[in-house]
Amino acid sequence: MISEIKKYCRELLDSKKVDAIIGVSEEEGQWMPFLFTESSQLDKLFVDKKYPLMTTSKPMKENILSYIQRKHPGMKLAIVARGCDERAIFELVKRGQVKLENLEIIGYACDRRQAETCTCPTPHPTKNLKFGEKAEGVKEHKLAAEFDKMSLEEKSRFWHKQFSKCIKCYGCRNACPVCFCKTCLMEAHFYTQPGELPVEYPTFHFVQRYHHAAQCIECGECELACPMDIPLRLMSQPLLRQTKELYDYVPGMDPEQECPLFTIKQERAEEASDELF
Amino acid sequence: MSNCRIGVYVCHCGSNIAGKVRVDEVARYAKDYAPDEVVISREYKYMCSDPGQDLIKKDIKEFNLNRIVVASCSPLMHEKTFRNATADGGINPFFFQMANIREHVSWVTEDENAATEKAKALLIAAIHRVMHHEALEKRTVHINPQVLIVGGGIAGITAALQIADAGNKVFLVEKSPSIGGHMAQLDKTFPTLDCSACILTPKMTSVGQHPNITLMTYSEVQEVNGYVGNFKVKVLRKAKSVDHEKCTGCGVCTQKCPMKAPNEFELNMAPRKAIYTPFPQAVPNKPVIDKTICTYYKNGRCKACEKFCGPGAILFDEQDRIEEIEVGSIILATGYDLKTAESLPEYGFGRYPNVFTAFEFERLVNSSGPTGGKIVTREGKEPKSIGILHCIGSRDKKYCEYCSRVCCMYALKFSHLIKEKYHDCEVYQFYIDMRCFGKGYEEFYNRLLKEGVNFVRGKVAEITDAALEPSEEGKLIMRAEDTMIGTVRRIPVDMAILCLAMVAKPEAKELSHIFSCSVGKDGWFTEKHPKLAPVSTASDGIFIAGACQGPKDIPDTVAQAGAAAAEVLNLIQRGEVEAEVVTADIEEDLCSGCRTCVELCPYTAITYNAEKKKSEINGALCKGCGTCVGACPSGAAYQRNFRDEQIYAEIKGILAV
Amino acid sequence: MSDKGFEPRIVAFLCNWCSYTGADLAGTSRLKYPANVRTIRVMCSGRIDPLFIISALQKGADGVLIGGCHIGDCHYQKGNYSARRRAAITETMLESLGIDPRRFRLEWVSASEGPKYAEVITDFTRQIKELGPNPLKKGAAK
Numbered sequence A: 001m002i003s004e005i006k007k008y009c010r011e012l013l014d015s016k017k018v019d020a021i022i023g024v025s026e027e028e029g030q031w032m033p034f035l036f037t038e039s040s041q042l043d044k045l046f047v048d049k050k051y052p053l054m055t056t057s058k059p060m061k062e063n064i065l066s067y068i069q070r071k072h073p074g075m076k077l078a079i080v081a082r083g084c085d086e087r088a089i090f091e092l093v094k095r096g097q098v099k100l101e102n103l104e105i106i107g108y109a110c111d112r113r114q115a116e117t118c119t120c121p122t123p124h125p126t127k128n129l130k131f132g133e134k135a136e137g138v139k140e141h142k143l144a145a146e147f148d149k150m151s152l153e154e155k156s157r158f159w160h161k162q163f164s165k166c167i168k169c170y171g172c173r174n175a176c177p178v179c180f181c182k183t184c185l186m187e188a189h190f191y192t193q194p195g196e197l198p199v200e201y202p203t204f205h206f207v208q209r210y211h212h213a214a215q216c217i218e219c220g221e222c223e224l225a226c227p228m229d230i231p232l233r234l235m236s237q238p239l240l241r242q243t244k245e246l247y248d249y250v251p252g253m254d255p256e257q258e259c260p261l262f263t264i265k266q267e268r269a270e271e272a273s274d275e276l277f
Numbered sequence B: 001m002s003n004c005r006i007g008v009y010v011c012h013c014g015s016n017i018a019g020k021v022r023v024d025e026v027a028r029y030a031k032d033y034a035p036d037e038v039v040i041s042r043e044y045k046y047m048c049s050d051p052g053q054d055l056i057k058k059d060i061k062e063f064n065l066n067r068i069v070v071a072s073c074s075p076l077m078h079e080k081t082f083r084n085a086t087a088d089g090g091i092n093p094f095f096f097q098m099a100n101i102r103e104h105v106s107w108v109t110e111d112e113n114a115a116t117e118k119a120k121a122l123l124i125a126a127i128h129r130v131m132h133h134e135a136l137e138k139r140t141v142h143i144n145p146q147v148l149i150v151g152g153g154i155a156g157i158t159a160a161l162q163i164a165d166a167g168n169k170v171f172l173v174e175k176s177p178s179i180g181g182h183m184a185q186l187d188k189t190f191p192t193l194d195c196s197a198c199i200l201t202p203k204m205t206s207v208g209q210h211p212n213i214t215l216m217t218y219s220e221v222q223e224v225n226g227y228v229g230n231f232k233v234k235v236l237r238k239a240k241s242v243d244h245e246k247c248t249g250c251g252v253c254t255q256k257c258p259m260k261a262p263n264e265f266e267l268n269m270a271p272r273k274a275i276y277t278p279f280p281q282a283v284p285n286k287p288v289i290d291k292t293i294c295t296y297y298k299n300g301r302c303k304a305c306e307k308f309c310g311p312g313a314i315l316f317d318e319q320d321r322i323e324e325i326e327v328g329s330i331i332l333a334t335g336y337d338l339k340t341a342e343s344l345p346e347y348g349f350g351r352y353p354n355v356f357t358a359f360e361f362e363r364l365v366n367s368s369g370p371t372g373g374k375i376v377t378r379e380g381k382e383p384k385s386i387g388i389l390h391c392i393g394s395r396d397k398k399y400c401e402y403c404s405r406v407c408c409m410y411a412l413k414f415s416h417l418i419k420e421k422y423h424d425c426e427v428y429q430f431y432i433d434m435r436c437f438g439k440g441y442e443e444f445y446n447r448l449l450k451e452g453v454n455f456v457r458g459k460v461a462e463i464t465d466a467a468l469e470p471s472e473e474g475k476l477i478m479r480a481e482d483t484m485i486g487t488v489r490r491i492p493v494d495m496a497i498l499c500l501a502m503v504a505k506p507e508a509k510e511l512s513h514i515f516s517c518s519v520g521k522d523g524w525f526t527e528k529h530p531k532l533a534p535v536s537t538a539s540d541g542i543f544i545a546g547a548c549q550g551p552k553d554i555p556d557t558v559a560q561a562g563a564a565a566a567e568v569l570n571l572i573q574r575g576e577v578e579a580e581v582v583t584a585d586i587e588e589d590l591c592s593g594c595r596t597c598v599e600l601c602p603y604t605a606i607t608y609n610a611e612k613k614k615s616e617i618n619g620a621l622c623k624g625c626g627t628c629v630g631a632c633p634s635g636a637a638y639q640r641n642f643r644d645e646q647i648y649a650e651i652k653g654i655l656a657v
Numbered sequence C: 001m002s003d004k005g006f007e008p009r010i011v012a013f014l015c016n017w018c019s020y021t022g023a024d025l026a027g028t029s030r031l032k033y034p035a036n037v038r039t040i041r042v043m044c045s046g047r048i049d050p051l052f053i054i055s056a057l058q059k060g061a062d063g064v065l066i067g068g069c070h071i072g073d074c075h076y077q078k079g080n081y082s083a084r085r086r087a088a089i090t091e092t093m094l095e096s097l098g099i100d101p102r103r104f105r106l107e108w109v110s111a112s113e114g115p116k117y118a119e120v121i122t123d124f125t126r127q128i129k130e131l132g133p134n135p136l137k138k139g140a141a142k
């Protein structure tokens, strides 16, 4: 697959259809996001290793795509993207962080093994699949069956235990490709006591989970990043299930679809009804 | 916070509070709770009394206080009072917080201990909160004295004349080529039977000639921006294809025009030309060209009108254009429609030629109408019997649940007009019950009872032409249950008139978005308060008048138009209004430009600045609900006096006890 | 697991125009209800961030109530629509955290519904008493 992708990218660059391609490069065992402007650089293009391509990078304070789009408006870009990268792009489009104009998404599918590593329900781009075969996704978190069976008390005890491990490294947030705020409320003093460990349970983690209630694209980056192995996504999945049920909304599927927490259009159209939910 | 010097005052409110709450203990508790910040903590009999307020002012000076907390009644009651006292004492009125220990504590709690504990919690919350307060300034906005009125029916006309007569400039926007509205189509008006045109036409003419009224017919409002006192309005001026400055209204063009179309004003019962004035008394009495029919626009030939027009007023090239106007207040008087008869198939309108709508009948009896005032069937014959059907679509859960309020009366009027012309014609009124509530209405009903009209108490369920007996051949049969005698009757007539429900204009919903007001479930504009603010809307500076708010007869419409005009004149007279202080704003540095807030704002106060990639709040539009603030994930949006840190401080304090 | 003598603390966020006024009316009508509820006034239920709720629970509240105008009556027309959407999510969120979602309630109380306010508080207090102390409180969990 990699050789086909490289071939395709080479054509794009040589024919000047695009000015540059965003992808992951490998050099001496180091992976990093890279802006390929010459086809000669494409030897370094790498797709096997999962890399949080859309994540906000600390020094730039934004993700690579929005950075380049802002620095070089009008530049014709392509991006080599997995399913989760595509979903992240779509979510970021909805939130005004990146644009789809002048952007080609070169989508490729992950294999089942990768899907298992990430617990990814949709291991392929939904709109721009170009390379590879769709593999079956992993619908359920590995702990979901066990978790769902727990009583409220057990859940409460479960999280107490899990979050007492938290070392407040902000890894889950830093790795998240759909986080983009300039300053994060997880750091706000009225949610988190500065200098305190373990963090105030559960506000610290609630902030991010709630903000991503209808935004989490299930890429698995947060859990992969957590050094303490806290199964964070167990908290998000019920929310995703709910937004699916209530509003038939799945984040990252369609850049046109409005996030149900951003809009009250439906209510405007509906007759006023007093029902609570 | 160390630089806070708080004065705490716990009010007894006579025995209202002190009877249940141990006020001395509460006051002491506050001082002990935060000895560094709470400089003085007092209890006093009546804080809202002059000596009570003076106490605050005096203490501010004496103890150099910079924050005030009063634990007393509801802030909805006395927040203003104490803010003023705080300001009089020399510190910003927003360095004040109130704890409600009367309505929320002493009056609702049985046990003295519980009440005292709860009072402490609310007071400590207020103390925590006030430490995070900031100084805020009051704002006022200027009122532009120009007024926009949308809709040129009797409501719009009345309001326009009243406001213009008072010396203010009015823009009257009307969608059709002439003002006059539905009233212009009516023949007589109930119950006095004065001729509708005779009382309306002089008013229309005054509007046309009024130096303070700019008439914008054949125009529609497209966009409204701004806020009370300062609206910017985009009006679409549809091309009339006739220069109304030059046109003398001689009408020769209309005579010469070869193209015909059904005349909407006559409910399509008579033709009009492609270049036309909708009716003889139209204001402005100058024609427009209907581009959908004119052959010149279709295939480039004809121009008959241009050839014959003396002053050369025909402007084939005229384009639709947008005109921008600035006004300070707006009255919506967009009126109503009748429910379409086709939407009620059981009454056979369209299928049976002699089923008429009420408006068709109005035109039929009108001497300037298509038959010159002769009541005839569509075949041109004089009807020997006529059925008038009340409540068609109204008071019917299937269609409109409400009562349309005018049908009983105009149905009576119809009977009278028929009887006047054809004394022997059998007239049947099919009614559920007679609603004759207005001045002189019941009297009119009594008069009709003596005119030989048949009243059948029962709603017609169906009109059919399937005859069961020879006497029914060729007639329309009204099937109705006569609830007086409890049997289903079949009454054959030559003509049936449907008193259709008044319904909201289909465009009302769209208008409600343009004007940021709301419509109820039936599509009528919603008033701010059904009893106490019947012509105001939720948007300041935007008022409603007439049937766009709900079914109404002419007297009520005129009264409401007068009320709306008075509201507008009140604004103009005041010249400025106080603006909301606790509005929201966005911290530019923190905003990530995610646009979460933009859609949620009920007042479209938030816009996204694509260049900066940030959202911005127009402070003049914001009413301070805080919905954007509650949604902003970045903590960039904040609401004055309801900042996150203030509320978190309150949460912390309220749970500290 | 109802504790004898357990007096819960409930934080109620009330919108200024309907629910807070309704609560005032309960007062002026001298209706009696349990003293367990402590009110925080906001201008509209739309102002309430679910993080307030979690923060109140975390700081020791045993229950949290949001009071807003009935749908269609919001003083700002549409604020309570947002409140309703957020509340749905909050419930699920609490549940997945192992906090009984019955500790959180959204109620529409109009300015004229003083009796309803008193009823809501009475009922909610009873319910929270049944649920017992909030397990989130520091030291409550093992």
Ligand code: SF4
Residues within 6 Å of the ligand: B583, B584, B600, B601, B602, B603, B604, B605, B606, B617, B621, B622, B623, B624, B625, B626, B627, B628, B629, B639
């Ligand atoms: S506070 Fe309310 S009115 Fe003001 S900008 Fe925010 S959402 Fe709009």
Ligand code: SF4
Residues within 6 Å of the ligand: B586, B590, B591, B592, B593, B594, B595, B596, B597, B598, B614, B615, B631, B632, B633, B634, B635, B636, B637
């Ligand atoms: S929600 Fe907050 S961060 Fe997003 S655009 Fe609005 S103010 Fe900016």
Ligand code: FES
Residues within 6 Å of the ligand: C015, C016, C017, C018, C019, C043, C044, C045, C046, C067, C068, C069, C074, C075, C076, C077, C079, C080
């Ligand atoms: S003002 Fe009460 S819910 Fe909006």
